[in-house]
Amino acid sequence: MPELPEVETVRRGLEKLILGKKIASLDIRYPKIIKTDLDQFQKELPGQVIVSMGRRGKYLLFYLTEKVLISHLRMEGKYFYYPGQVPERKHAHVFIHFEDGGTLVYEDVRKFGTMDLLAPELLEAYFLSKKLGPEPTEQDFDLEIFMSALKKSKKPIKSHLLDQTLVAGLGNIYVDEVLWRAKVHPSRTSNSLTAQETRKVHDQTIEVLGQAVEKGGSTIRTYTNAFGEDGTMQEFHQVYDKAGQACSRCGSIIEKIQLSGRGTHFCPKCQRRK
DNA sequence: GAGCGGCCCTGGGCGC
DNA sequence: TGCGCCCAGGGCCGCT
Incomplete structure (x- = not known):
């Protein structure tokens, strides 16, 4: 069950795998995972490039050209990257296909995970609304x-x-x-x-x-x-x-x-x- | 407003 | 073997 260290480890892994890749299309098999407007999510992601990967608490952040994709893995959410052929897996719910032929797949046995798509300027308000506390570091945790x-x-x-x-x-x-x-x-x-x-x-x-x-x-x-x-x-x-x-x-x-x-x-x- | 418990969701383990 | 029940838990929501 991913807590901060696991999410940070996933972030570091994805940083090595998907930075600079341009999203070509999406395949969402379990729409309930998407918490913001589904149509907008599907329309706005294609064409955007993964600029950087971030994390806030247990939230994984995909900084895109124009938006930020916020992903919470909850209990059993996982990301797998496939450079070519994507195997058929029972619990794969979201497929992000890149222009270079690679695919990032979100798998979640319990379907508890969530995804939001926001404008970067709304990120601070998003975490404020969730009353998310400081990061557990000497600098932030007073x-x-x-x-x-x-x-x-x-x-x-x-x-x-x-x-x-x-x-x-x-x-x-x-x-x-x-x-x-x-x-x-x-x-x-x-x-x-x-x-x-x-x-x-x-x-x-x-x-x-x-x-x-x-x-x-x-x-x-x-x-x-x-x-x-x-x-x-x-x-x-x-x-x-x-x-x-x-x-x-x-x-x-x-x-x-x-x-x-x-x-x-x-x-x-x-x-x-x- | 604070605190608590139910709910979402599925697979694995266990008892019968 | 097969069935039913319980447990695992992050965060949201509704109730007290």
Whole structure:
């Protein structure tokens, strides 16, 4: 399931494969993926060139000559590039054919992914309307603002970190890892965290996501990069998908609970409720 | 306004 | 073997 590191890995892969290519035509087999006007989407893309690839949080950005294509992979969205013949695949929903004969195919088993086409000047307003928080970097992710937002909220810290408003890019896997490293129980209310715990969650968010980008993301179940290769970050997971196993820090058994409808993994000794 | 839960969607795993 | 149920989860939406 792609979180920020996986999306960044896909972005880097596509950058090597499709920059400078001119779109010849589109084939959209599952129109519900397109969230902006479908006719407009189909009419406006042909003729445009892929100028650069970007990313904001978990959103993948295709900067075209005149527009920006915003793609969210949600659970299982993937891109594959074929220089020639395109194989028939069950879950291929959008085909972007280039003038040089290559094709970029969007596949998504669960059909959760979305695509929007916007004018570049509307991009900032688009993310503003989604209340998307800062990128998880030292420059953008301000500790004081983070601290002040947590103080005002009774939401469980895990749910709060997942809602993308405090910081962009965390998903269910990395949020469990961040909270384990920061020794904070996922059910704790945001406003119950001490200044020291808040700082740890902040620092570990930057650390974990940065490390995961370096490792090419995590391959859990089905994720692969644009070349169909696996990431290796899962080898460094300490709690996610490790229920019943010993905590590497204290030896207690990792537990799994449901929190806001999401599977949540934690060490009951290192991450006390208080 | 904040917080929560249902929904979308399909494949895999499991029990019967 | 085949069927039905449950689970996985990001983000949107509606309800309290």
